[in-house]
Amino acid sequence: MTTVRIYVTYKPSVFDPQGAAITDSVNSLGHDEVKKIVVGKFFDVTLDEDDLDKVKADVKDIAESLLVNFNMETYKIKVLEENA
Amino acid sequence: MTTVRIYVTYKPSVFDPQGAAITDSVNSLGHDEVKKIVVGKFFDVTLDEDDLDKVKADVKDIAESLLVNFNMETYKIKVLEENA
């Protein structure tokens, strides 16, 4: 079993209303030191496969065909040693 | 400037319909090797502060007062060396 974490965020050019709203409310709570908050999703995918090359190929396929919409999003992959 | 990533997930006992639906559709795409997909959110918080202790205290406060719903969610914090 291997678990891979896929991080998905908006591309930098895309306005993220949620990040903006949260930054506003954090500032209004008095945390002026906060300059920016970026919001993203992650998917921890657990596969019944130990060959890392195969895992990476599988995960890339899953991410690119389903989990990520390249019109507005980008992604990164990380193999989790243990659940972070 | 320091950037801290806050990971938020459902507590394990809480039903996650989204994770279940995504796992189903990944399986039906032919990826039978995928056993489980857990969905989470993350927040990359950038603060104008370099003292790590202060950063951690700030971020803890922000997470607990705003970003995390303790009825259903738990969170972890990680200081990002560089944007992961």
Add this chain to the structure above:
Amino acid sequence: MKQAMTPEEIKEKKPYLDWSLSEREYDYICDHLLHRLPNYTEIGLFSAMWSEHCSYKKSKPVLKLFPTKGKRVVQGPGEGAGVVDIDDGQAVVFKAESHNHPTTVEPYQGAATGVGGILRDVFSMGARPVAILDSLHFGELKNNSTMRYKMEETIKGVGDYGNCMGIPNLGGETTFDPCYNGNILLNAMNVGIMDIKDMEHGDATGVGNAVMYVGAKTGRDGIHGATFASADFSEEHATQRSAVQVGDPFMEKLLMEACLELILNHREWLVGIQDMGAAGIVSSSAEMATEGKSGMDLNLNLVPQREPNMSAYEIMLSESQERMLLCVKKGHEEDVKKIFDEFNLDAVTIGRITDDGRYVLHHDDQVVCDIPVVTLTEKVLEEKSAEKKPQRIIDAEQSENWQPNIESAGQTLKDLLNQPTIANDQFVTQQYDSQVRTDTIVGPGSDSGVLRVRHTKKAIAMTTDTNGRFVYLDPKVGGQRTVLESATNIVASGAQPLAITDCLNYGDPNDPEIFWELHQSCQGIADACEILETPVVSGNVSLYNENNGKAIYPSPMIGMVGLIKDYDHVIPMHMQKAGDKIYLVGK
């Protein structure tokens, strides 16, 4: 896994007290009903089924005041929802339900699952849900960011669930008062339409017929939600609470379509159907067996489970959402399963109907429960409640009528319009899809919502009304007035009032003053219903709405439905054109 307590240990350590079963009730169960000590699973089932939420043991005498019969009533209280004839073989089906405690604790999911639950009550009758209404009562918003957050999440929860299901929201109300600071009220009402010939019942009969479980898998959600709803809600309880119930409207949409497919096109396979609401499997199965005067034998290992190692107690009391229980004619289990397969839903035979009136549960090759089913449902120890007229009302009766001193009527009007309760509630209603299904003639924001009955000239009007402050000041008149307010809302849209549903939201009924308020206000409701010929066809009771010992105002909510024979007669609320005359009628 932790070993469950033995019957002797239960007797000694009294864990049932934490589940809101009293010592008197426990002794009655041992000495008069079972003639032995109940085991851990059994006592868990009793505490859930004997909670106010499931048994109405406190409120039953009050509910008896309501008129429930009428020319048009096809089905009054006692089933999933009330059914009222609207001519041409059609009926309108409706019920309201409260989800106050879950919404107070976890507003988004509490509100969402409140809407989900009331929908199942209606489609399990064989009706297609066509409208949602929501009656929301929050604490004060001023300088209270937590309340603002709770309000936003509650509204989102109502909206997301209904929007995803594709059922328009036609109205409701939103009020703010400090009495709800520690205890939000969420009452959701659902209205459905059906052909009377398709009506289903929640009963289980016929030896050997199958008990089938359909829908979502069972997890450890909301265990003891029913007893939780029946206990005073204080800080202390907040930490004891078990996992939150999470709504899955997509699953419910599939479940609704599958159940309607079964009921409308294959009713000959089906004996009875009931949703799993409060106290999950135990309440639905025990109620169905009781209705059918049958017994039931279930194997809990067959229940679809989301988590490993669940105990019998947890499986039976789980309040996981989007599940239904069916009684299916022997030999048609596979046919039914095929329908649910089409929608990717579980449908599993978990037991059979017997004729000995016993409720028998197997788990891991052991019999974990074997009791007469009526001990759970009909033998509940009734409790007489003490009543006392509150001093504030006695005082008020003796004092002179108060005369407001208005210096500037204009300013008073402005101040009134500034109240969040009176202010425009577009902020709320725009978050709800009010037009999907394209039958909405009048959406939210008017006296009542009006919906066309497709392919006819008929329309139905609907409204919810609550007036906690008025009922607090004079429970009886307040109760009457609430029904009248509903009726005037219905009439103002051009409809004939038909019948009502209600949610009775009160504090702790063990307080004699609160019980008096409950009794008086229900008398008022009953009187008004009698005169207006709008019987009560369904409803729900929510007691123990308290926070740290402080009760909400007595807040009965009335949901009324009316009939318009020709929708060209619908009257809109807004002014039509300049120069029209304005009349004030009444006295």
Add this chain to the structure above:
Amino acid sequence: MKIAVVVFPGSNCDIDMYEAFHTVCKADVEYVSYKEKSLDGFDAVVLPGGFSYGDYLRTGAIARFSNIIPAVKKMADEGKLVLGVCNGFQILTEMGLLPGALKKNDSLQFVCKTVTLEVENTHTPFTTEYEDKELIRIPIAHGDGSYYADEDVLEELENNHQVVFRYHGENPNGSLHDIAGICNKEGNVLGMMPHPERAVEEILGGTDGLPLFKSLLKAGVQA
């Protein structure tokens, strides 16, 4: 002319679309399940609104792996008419028949109300019955209707007159260029967030959606 209304798990404006064609326009229309593999015999296909697969993950993201999708693509390629409304528009972008994507509304809230649109292109088979620059009132009801595309894509859309409907006066969701509906280069695939099927009867508040249905049916007769 025969029209298919595709029903996905979670579709909920399928009935409204069917009734608009069937009861109001007296057209030949049928429901088709997402499980079907063929749309042979149909001249137009409509992907209705709703929450296909609960809109879990992203709106329309899972629906595009349904059996029916290759058949929808085939119809688009053959020049037949493809209309996606609301969730249908989201599916059309996810499957790549239309460029760009639909994000969460800037308000982060679901919004249901009637808005004003300007008809920008009356040369598509869906809009011939409108006047050029006509202002129409059509209901919207969505949580994820904010149209996004990269700068170059937007420029191309504008240059090719692929923006068919634009929000007028008020932009309810943060869509770039106030985009409410776009078509493909050929003009036979239209995606829009507003619901024309909710504006076809006076009793429900207006009929500004009717010309869209009439245009579509007329195009079918001429084809």
